[in-house]
Amino acid sequence: MTLKRTDIFDLKATALASDELLPGDETTDLAGYDGDQYDREDRAALRRVAGLSTELEDVTEVEYRQLRLERVVLAAVWTEGTAEDADNSMRELAALAETAGSTVLAGLVQRRAKPDTGTYLGSGKALELRDIVIAEGADTVICDTELTPSQRRALEDVVKVKVIDRTALILDIFAQHAKSKEGKAQVELAQLQYLLPRLRGWGESMSRQAGGQAAGGQGMGSRGPGETKIELDRRRINIRMAKLRREIKEMKTSRDTRRLARKANEVPSVAIAGYTNAGKSSLLNRLTGAGVLVENQLFATLDPTVRRAETEDGRLYTLADTVGFVRQLPTQLVEAFRSTLEEVADADLLLHVVDGSHPDPEGQISAVRAVLADVDAASVREVIVVNKADAADPEVLDRIRRHEKHSIVVSARTGEGIAELRALVAEELPRPTIDVEVLVPYExxxxxxxxxxxxxxxxxxxxxxGTLLKARVHADLASELAAYAA
Known part of the structure; x- marks a missing residue:
């Protein structure tokens, strides 16, 4: 007997209703089978992440915080990777929230195939989050990924407190730490790019249009200029963004001039890049004595610092400290800071600093390389510098050394490995290639x-x-010395 497709569906439905097995399905329990999805326990649970709370135990510590402390609850949707990856991401979000000036009360992770298009977590879990916000007395919810404008509004409508996403949090930190004129302009441009699609009207108070009584307006004397308030805001933002882009372009010209002058003098350049709080500024201070600000917080350095350094054999080179990267670095920031990140793309050597004591150093390396590819710096010769060796697990250091063949382990705090790093930089820097023998007059x-x-x-x-010299020089200097060839 041949079964039609509808007959097969009827048999399966009957089997499901009666908990019986179909022929050939002896090993399949259809009553408990729910398709290729996550376990029901995972989907039904809104799991708390332990150890995230930064609530102060001693009220006197408040004076050491620079900003008013908001009380926040973190929320994330775990779509891929292991539970440990999800927890590491939440701990990083907690560190970002604390850097921005807040007290983390709780962290919640929801297991889903993808974020809910409506409320990010799903309607039921959003209600659970609202209960937790009320119980903890929080005034802000921070989500671990970038929310669409509709997701943010829908979640705010449920939890009844302010909701921001990871991108807005990072932009806020950058705004706090920007000190130079260029840094402030870059951050403002990134903020406006983020804000533009998220402008929100508030009913009639935002309207500047009015028609006659039949059109629902207020009649004569109430006709506005023909634009709503939200349209005026969009136009003002676009005008401001255009002005900021012009200013950043003019500032870029000044930096390009200095960079070209260094290249004209054949001065090699070394760029320090890496994850935020990996110890880049500490390493710069160790190598050059620059005295750059060093703080144990995320994004302490936003403005690039270029310092002069010298190899053991007396060759000059420049060492540039750059802004730190982070997982899911907002695209607005990458675009706004592109002119600054060109220091990395134009370098002769890249010191990629990695925090050896971090729970996921390989994840840091991948995140940084993704941003370097965005700014066309992936082809620069790279040395992995594993920092904080004094606090790292030796097994983790060995694992990184095995995976990254061109790597070195150092500690900027204790000075361990710094001499070896200097020697490695001297070896990796481009050397002069033209041999000359000249007799240079004493004048x-x-x-x-x-x-x-x-x-x-x-x-x-x-x-x-005169002085008789045998030397190895660059092409520009060789042409100037041609008249004095011995």
Whole structure:
């Protein structure tokens, strides 16, 4: 007997209703089968992440916080990876929230295949989140991924407190830490790019249009200029964004001029990049004595710092400290800080600093490389510098060294491995390639000085008519020395 498709569905439905097995389905319990989905317990649970609370036990600690402490609850949807990955992401979000000036009360993770298009967590879990917000006395909910404008509004309508996402949180931290004129302009541009699609009207109070009585307006004398308030706001934002882009472009010209001057003098450049709070500024201070601000917090450095350094054999090079990266770095920030990140793309060598004591250093490396690819810096020669060796697990350090062949382990705090790092930088920097032998008159001491600064001196001898030098130089300097060839 041949069964039609409808007959097969009827048999399955009957089997499900009676908890019986179909022929050939001896190993399949259809009554308990729910398709290729997550376990019911996972889907039904809104799991709390332990150890996130930063609530102060001693009220006197408040004076050490620079901002008013908001009371926040964190929420995330776990769609892929392990539970440990989800917890690490929540701990990072807690660190971001604390850096922005808040007290983390609780962290909640919901297991779903993808975020709910309506309320991010789902309507039922959003109600559970509202109960937790009320119980904890929170005034803000922070979600771990970027929310669409409709998701944010729908979730706010349920929990009845302010809701922000990871992108808004990072933008807020950048706004607090920007000090230079260019840094402030870049952050403002990124904030406006984020705000533009999220402008929200509030009914009649936002309206500047009115028709006659039949159109629902207020009649004569109430006709506005023809634009709603929200349209005026959008236009003002677009005008402001255009002005900021012009200002940033003008500032970029100044930095490009300095960079071209260094390249004209054949001064190699080294860029320090890496995850936020990996110890980049501490490493810069160790290598150059720059005295750059060092704080144990995320995004302490936003403005790039360029310092002069020297190898053991006397060759000059520049060392640039850059803004830190983070997982899911907002695209608005990458675009706004593109001119700053060009320091990395134009470098001869990249020191990729990794926090060896972090729970997921490999995740940090992947996140940084993703941003470097966005700014066309993926082709720069890279050295993985595993920092904080004094606080890291030796097994983790060994694992990174096995996976990253071109790596070195250091501690900027104790000085461990710094001498080896200096030697590695000197070895990796581009060297002069043209051999010359010149007799430089004594009145051209400026050329001798340049040779000592920019070239690799092989031998030097003082004669009656001048200084006899054998050196390895760059092409530009070789052309200037051609008249003094011995």
């Amino acid at each position: 051209r001491g400026d050329l001798v000085s340049r040779l000592h600064q920019e070239a690799e001196i092989l031998s030097s001898e003082h004669t009656g008519s």
